[in-house]
Each structure stands twice: as structure tokens, then as C-alpha cells.
Amino acid sequence: MILSRPDATEIEVTLIGPGFGESVLIHIGSGRWIVVDSCRDSACGSSAPLRYLEQIGVDPASSVDLVVATHWHDDHIGGLSDVVEACTNAKFCCSTALSKEEFIAVVTRFDTNSMLAGGSGVRELNKIYSLLPNRTAAHAMADRRLLTLPPGHLSHGHPCELWTLSPSDKQIELFLMGVASLTPLARETQYRIPATDRNDLSVVLWISVGTDIVLLGADLAASVQTDIGWSAILSSKGRPAGRASVFKLPHHGSPTGHSDAVWESMVVPNVFAIMSPFNRGRKKLPSAEDIDRISAHTERAFVTSIPTSASAKRRSNAVEKTIRETVGKLRLAEARTGCIRLRRKLQPGDDNWSVELFSDACHASEFRRRIR
Amino acid sequence: MDATATDIYLEDDATSPQEQKTAETFIGLLKGSVILEEHSVDEEGDNFPTHTPRIPSVTALSNVGRDDHYALSDADRRAICSFRTAAVSQTKARQKSFPQSLQEWEGYVTDIFDATFVARLVDITGRSNVATEEAEFPLDDVADGDRALLKPGAVFRWTIGYLKSPSGTKKRTSQIVFRQLPQWTGRDIALADKKAREIFSSISWE
Numbered sequence: 228m229i230l231s232r233p234d235a236t237e238i239e240v241t242l243i244g245p246g247f248g249e250s251v252l253i254h255i256g257s258g259r260w261i262v263v264d265s266c267r268d269s270a271c272g273s274s275a276p277l278r279y280l281e282q283i284g285v286d287p288a289s290s291v292d293l294v295v296a297t298h299w300h301d302d303h304i305g306g307l308s309d310v311v312e313a314c315t316n317a318k319f320c321c322s323t324a325l326s327k328e329e330f331i332a333v334v335t336r337f338d339t340n341s342m343l344a345g346g347s348g349v350r351e352l353n354k355i356y357s358l359l360p361n362r363t364a365a366h367a368m369a370d371r372r373l374l375t376l377p378p379g380h381l382s383h384g385h386p387c388e389l390w391t392l393s394p395s396d397k398q399i400e401l402f403l404m405g406v407a408s409l410t411p412l413a414r415e416t417q418y419r420i421p422a423t424d425r426n427d428l429s430v431v432l433w434i435s436v437g438t439d440i441v442l443l444g445a446d447l448a449a450s451v452q453t454d455i456g457w458s459a460i461l462s463s464k465g466r467p468a469g470r471a472s473v474f475k476l477p478h479h480g481s482p483t484g485h486s487d488a489v490w491e492s493m494v495v496p497n498v499f500a501i502m503s504p505f506n507r508g509r510k511k512l513p514s515a516e517d518i519d520r521i522s523a524h525t526e527r528a529f530v531t532s533i534p535t536s537a538s539a540k541r542r543s544n545a546v547e548k549t550i551r552e553t554v555g556k557l558r559l560a561e562a563r564t565g566c567i568r569l570r571r572k573l574q575p576g577d578d579n580w581s582v583e584l585f586s587d588a589c590h591a592s593e594f595r596r597r598i599r
Numbered sequence: 600m601d602a603t604a605t606d607i608y609l610e611d612d613a614t615s616p617q618e619q620k621t622a623e624t625f626i627g628l629l630k631g632s633v634i635l636e637e638h639s640v641d642e643e644g645d646n647f648p649t650h651t652p653r654i655p656s657v658t659a660l661s662n663v664g665r666d667d668h669y670a671l672s673d674a675d676r677r678a679i680c681s682f683r684t685a686a687v688s689q690t691k692a693r694q695k696s697f698p699q700s701l702q703e704w705e706g707y708v709t710d711i712f713d714a715t716f717v718a719r720l721v722d723i724t725g726r727s728n729v730a731t732e733e734a735e736f737p738l739d740d741v742a743d744g745d746r747a748l749l750k751p752g753a754v755f756r757w758t759i760g761y762l763k764s765p766s767g768t769k770k771r772t773s774q775i776v777f778r779q780l781p782q783w784t785g786r787d788i789a790l791a792d793k794k795a796r797e798i799f800s801s802i803s804w805e
Contacts, residue, residue, distance in 0.1 A: 272729065318805075326804055332795035339787045342780060343754060344705040345721035345730050360801040413788045417780035419707045421751035507733055508710065508717060540725070540732075545771055546702045549759045553773045554734040557720070 232283045233570055235382035238436050240473050240569045243279060244503025244531030245269040246562035248302040250276040251443055251475055255436055256381035256573070260285065261389065262314065263295045263432060263443055265307035269564045274306030277313055279566070287313040293374065293389070295367070296321040297430040297445035299352055302505065308354035311362070319359060320373060322394050322428050323366040324402045331356060333409050337420045348420035367391035367430040368399070370465035383573035385437030392431040392466055393447055395459040402428050429477070431460060433467055437573055440469050442493060444477030449486040457486040461493075470495045473569055473580070479505040480513030480521055480530075490524045499580055500528040501567045504594075506559070511598070518595040528591035529584065532565035534598065563587050698772055700724075700760040704732070706775075708753045714738055716749060720757070736775065745777040754778045 233239045239254035248266025255261065260280070268275040280287050291314035297303055299321075311319055324330060334349040334356065365373055374389035381387060394402075409420070429445035450456030457477075460466060471494045477484030480502040490498075500521060505512040511534055513521070521528050540559075541547070550557055565588035571580045584590075589597070706718035707730065715737055719730035741749055748755075755777040761769040 267729065269731075326799075326802065328795055328799040331798050332792050335791040335795040335798070336783065336788060339783065339791050340780070343707075344723055344728055345707065345719075346728065348707075348752075356798045356802070359798075363805065364802050365805040411783055411788075413785045414782050416748070416782050418750070418752040419754055421709075507719070509735070540722070542702055545761070546759050549771055549773050550734075553740065553759075554736055556734075558733040559731065 230282055230284070232285065234572065236574065237570050237572050238383075238439060239571075240441050240475075240501070241279065242475060242501045242503060242531055242567045243268075243275045243564060244566075245275065245564035246504055246506035246532050246534050246559075248275075248305050249479075249503035249531070250274075252276050252279060253434060253441065255376070255387045255434070256383045256385070258285070258290050259381065260287075260291045261293045261295070261434070262287075262291055262310055262317075264297050264303040264445075265305055265310050266302065266564075267305040269562065274309040274313075275564055277306070277310055287317075288315045291317045293318050293320060295319075295430060295432065296325070296355070297432075297443075298322065298428050299325060299349075300446065301348060301351070302507075303446070304351045304355075306351075308351050308358065311355050311358050318363040318365055318373075319355070320365045320367050320391070320430070322399070322430055323368050324394065324399045324428055325352075326364070326366060327403060327406075329403065329406050329410075333406060333411075333420075336411050340417045340419070342417070343419060345419070367394070369393055369395045369459065370463055372467075381436075383437070385573055387436045388434070388467065390433040390467055392433055392460045392463070393445075393456075394428050394430065395455055397452075397454040397459065398428055398456075401455065431477075433471070435467065435469065438469075439473075439571065439573070440471040441473040441475075442471035443475040444484060444489075445475075446478040446484065448478065448483045457484075457489055461486070461488050471498060473499045473501070476500055476502040476521065476528075478512070479503060480517045481505075482517065482520070485520065497525050497527055499569055499582070500525045500591075501531075501569070502528070503531040504534050504562070506534040506562060513591075513594075515595050515598060518591045522591055527582075529567045529582065530565075530589060530591055530594040531567055532562040532587045533589065533594060534559075534562050565589075698758070698760045698762045698774070699769075700758050702759045704757045706734075706755045706757050708749060708751055708755070709733075711738075711749065711751065716741075718755070723756075740773075740775055741777070742775075745775075748777040748779075754780060 233254045235257045237254065238256060239252070241252045243250045243252070243266065245266055245268065250265045251263040253261040253263070262276050266275050267273065268278050271278065277287060280290070287310070294307070294311055294314050294317045296307055296319070311317070334353050337349045338353045367373075369392060371391045372388060373391060374387065376387040378384060378386045411417070429447040431445055431447050432443040434441045434443070448456045450458050452458060453462050470492075474494045502513060513530070518528070542550075563586050566585040567588045568583040568585065569580045570583070703723040704720040705723055706720050708716055708718050710717040715735045717733065717735045720732040720734060721727055721730045722732065755775055758774045758776070760772055762772045763769045
């Protein structure tokens with residue numbers, strides 16, 4: 228079933244998530260695609276969005292118009308350089324902050340460290356930079372319209388627009404002020420670039436096709452400050468009007484990305500809410516409490532995979548015993564890669580999205596039952 | 600003598616920081632002067648006690664391998680020879696008890712808590728290059744000497760294996776060793792910054 232391609236008059240939103248990382252693919256009609264972020268397929272290690280396009284028989288070089296990196300955390304850019312490389316005709320878009328020389332210097336400094344088996348943590352980004360001189364590149368910022376296709380341009384006849392709603396100017400300023408603390412210095416012992424908790428640089432996307440709107444929340448955090456995070460988007464006068472019927476929840480359904488105002492004013496009641504889990508660290512996302520909170524807003528919430536679904540790698544008895552004695556058990560960062568696919572035919576009298584769930588993707592209530 | 604510097608594991612044999620430092624210096628110097636010293640050991644080494652060697656002075660060691668090597672005092676030469684004999688002797692014992700690795704990971708520290716730290720793990724034994732596993736380690740498992748290296752982004756090796764003794768008994772071991780990666784040099788930084796400037800100026804942003 229996953230092998231079927233959408234019709235030219237059909238729009239599609241597919242969220243792929245292996246338990247660590249996510250990627251969204253959007254078909255806007257007429258065989259035109261947008262790829263947002265990338266993660267690695269837990270079964271084969273290759274870029275999951277490229278694998279998906281290959282499975283449904285779509286040529287990334289000729290069919291993908293835009294590749295977006297919502298932010299630089301490694302759960303969103305795994306295999307993204309392969310996507311950029313394969314989508315030779317696509318425009319690349321990322322936050323303004325990531326195009327600044329001081330941030331690029333952080334990347335190139337860390338990537339001098341070639342002695343680590345798992346990479347420097349910025350290798351993917353550095354490879355993307357090396358591909359961009361031959362590509363069109365665009366900055367994402369608050370209230371920027373990146374794509375406009377007039378009525379009649381696509382087979383279904385409807386106009387299409389894509390906006391970036393973040394990061395705000397203040398977010399970019401704060402990030403650049405913090406870049407110095409990330410920058411390694413001469414005579415400092417080399418280390419891997421540390422993971423940072425800050426998600427306020429995320430690029431939120433607003434895609435409209437006719438009257439259908441898709442809101443992709445990236446990992447944007449909610450904030451009490453009115454000039455950053457979801458507050459900045461909510462208070463903006465320049466963003467497009469309307470309410471989304473599909474909402475990719477920010478930050479894996481975490482409370483840090485939750486804003487009641489977004490649910491009340493930016494999405495329709497009982498919106499299709501899709502999310503991927505985050506299976507690393509002490510606190511897995513989404514938690515049972517997160518699912519309860521989300522379920523209070525919509526009955527149509529879905530998750531791409533179950534964190535406990537992957538089989539732990541079996542090692543010799545001696546190794547297994549020592550692992551138990553030392554750390555209790557190893558946690559797997561990835562589950563089986565799952566996929567939520569929403570499709571909708573843009574034809575009069577048909578306003579229903581179809582929902583297809585692949586691998587361990589499931590309804591939020593089932594996810595809650597399985598993680599107990 | 601067939602020992603080379605890379606065969607010698609002295610980290611647990613030196614009993615004080617000064618001895619450790621001296622031993623490291625000695626090993627480092629051996630790399631460049633092994634033939635000269637080997638000759639001396641063959642000639643004279645057996646005549647010196649190997650169990651309680653006099654630690655040669657760093658000044659004396661720094662002269663090893665230099666043109667004026669033979670200008671060393673007899674006492675220093677004897678000390679160097681006996682110290683090396685002891686090191687090689689210990690090496691032989693250590694070779695017999697060197698751990699047999701069963702499983703090895705490269706770990707990256709992500710979070711540090713009061714009593715534990717969390718790390719992502721790349722399965723080196725499984726030839727992976729992606730951190731697909733994660734574990735939470737007791738801080739007590741980190742050697743005192745490695746505590747200063749523990750910070751987010753720090754890199755370590757976690758090895759599980761057997762330590763086999765010369766008598767044939769074996770003991771399961773788990774060892775966490777923080778890697779002393781090289782420092783970024785001024786040249787590394789200058790080259791990286793030059794590359795950053797080139798990247799920055801080569802991309803046209805809409």
C-alpha cells in the first residue's frame with residue numbers, strides 16, 4: 228500500500244519517524260514535493276524521506292521543489308545532506324541564523340575533528356553547506372512567503388502558498404549571541420558538539436493548498452516572551468490568516484511546545500494532529516500526560532512509532548550480564564520506522580482526509596496504552 | 600628485547616604522578632632511541648635489579664638519544680637501563696593479563712546529573728557509525744583522573760571484556776576511559792575559519 232503514489236489532484240502530508248528524528252513530505256499536487264527535515268530509516272540507515280520517495284516511484288531530482296531544514300538538531304538533519312544532494316533542482320531553506328558566518332565557523336571548527344566514530348555532530352550540516360554554492364538557498368524568518376503558485380498552476384487548480392512563520396528576529400538575535408558559547412577555541416581538548424536544548428530557532432511552516440492548510444510546528448517552543456517562540460507567531464500581524472486542518476505537533480508533543488492559543492486560533496477543531504516520538508534521554512516524548520493533553524484538543528491524533536517496538540540487539544551472555552550490572556540496560560534510541568500518511572483529493576464535495584498508518588504508527592490512544 | 604613503546608602499558612604501574620610522568624617521558628623517548636637503549640640493556644640490564652629501579656631524572660631522560668648520550672653519567676645510564684628493564688619486565692606480565700575485549704562502544708556525554716551521566720553510544724564492535732543506543736552510567740564508574748573531562752560532548756570508550764591473569768583465571772571487566780582527544784590547534788582553527796569564510800561567500804541567499 229505504501230507503494231502507491233498520490234494522484235496529481237491529491238495533496239499528501241506524510242510524517243516519518245523512527246523514534247529518533249522525523250521528516251515530513253508534502254505533495255502539493257501535480258507531482259510536486261516538499262521535503263522538511265530528514266531522519267534515518269532504522270531498518271537500513273538511509274535517509275527515510277528519500278527511501279519513501281523511492282518506494283512510491285518519485286524521482287527526487289525532478290520532483291522535489293523545496294528542502295527545508297527546520298533546525299540543526301541531529302534528530303532533524305540525519306541524512307539531510309543526502310536529500311539535498313539528490314534533490315538537485317530543489318531550493319534549500321533554513322533559518323537565517325544558520326547562514327551567518329559565525330555559525331558556519333562553529334560547524335567547520337567542530338568538523339575538523341575526524342577521530343570520532345560517530346562523527347562530529349555537525350558533519351551533515353557541513354556537507355549541506357558544501358552543496359549549496361550550486362543551489363538556490365533561502366532564509367526562513369517570521370512571516371516570509373517562500374512559494375506562491377497561482378490558481379491553475381497545479382492539476383487540481385487551486386493556488387498554493389508556503390510561508391515560514393519563524394524564527395523571529397529576536398530568536399535569531401538570541402541565537403547569535405549564544406554562538407560564542409558553542410565555539411571551540413584553540414588549545415581546547417576536542418569534543419563532540421554538545422546537544423542543546425534550545426528549540427526556539429525552529430522554522431515553523433504554513434502551507435496552504437486551496438482552503439486546506441497544513442501547519443508544521445517543527446520543535447518550536449512556547450514562551451512567555453512575546454517576541455520569541457509560539458508567542459511571537461501568535462502576536463504577528465503579518466502571518467497568513469486561516470486555520471490548519473493538519474498540524475504536525477511541535478517537539479514530539481512535549482509540553483514545552485504546547486500553546487493553548489495555537490490550538491484555539493491556528494488550527495481547526497478536531498484537527499489531524501501528527502507527531503513522532505523522541506526516544507532518547509530520561510524523558511521520552513510524548514508521555515502519557517502529553518497524550519492526555521493532546522487528546523483533550525483532538526480525537527484525531529497519531530504517532531509514528533512505539534518506542535519499545537524495536538528488538539534490543541542481543542550480545543553474548545557475558546556482555547549482556549555486564550551491561551545489566553553496569554547500567555541496568557541499554558536504551559534503544561530508535562524504534563521501527565513508522566509512517567503516518569494523510570491524503571486528500573481536492574475535488575468538489577470531498578473534504579475528507581484519508582489516514583494510512585504504516586509499520587508501528589498508531590492512534591495516540593493506542594500509543595498511550597503501549598507505553599504504559 | 601622485542602618490546603616497543605606501544606606494547607608497554609605503564610598507566611597502572613607507576614605509583615605516583617611523578618613516576619607516571621617520568622615513565623611516560625621514558626616511553627616517549629624510547630620511540631626514538633630504542634636501538635641504542637636495547638644494546639645497553641642487552642649488555643648491562645641483567646646486572647641491575649628490576650624490582651626496585653631508581654627512577655632516572657627527567658633531565659637524564661631528556662638526554663637519551665641525543666648526540667651527547669654517552670656523556671650521561673654512569674649512574675643515570677644505569678638508572679635508565681634498570682628502569683627500562685623493569686618496564687619491559689612489567690610489560691611481559693601485563694601482556695599476559697591484558698584484557699580481552701568482547702564489546703566496545705564510543706560514547707558521547709549528553710547529560711550530567713547528580714549521581715549519573717547519560718551518553719549516546721556508537722557500537723564500535725558492530726562497526727556502526729551512528730549512535731543508536733543510550734545508557735545512564737553511575738558517576739562513580741568514572742575514574743578520578745577522568746572527572747575533569749566529563750562534560751556534555753565529552754567522548755569516551757566503554758569496553759566490556761575479560762581480564763585474564765597469568766594463572767589462567769579470568770575476570771569480567773567494564774571499563775570507561777575518557778578519550779584524551781587532541782587539542783584544537785591555532786592552525787586547525789585558522790583553517791576552519793578560512794573554510795567558513797569561503798562557504799559564507801560562496802552561497803547566494805535569496
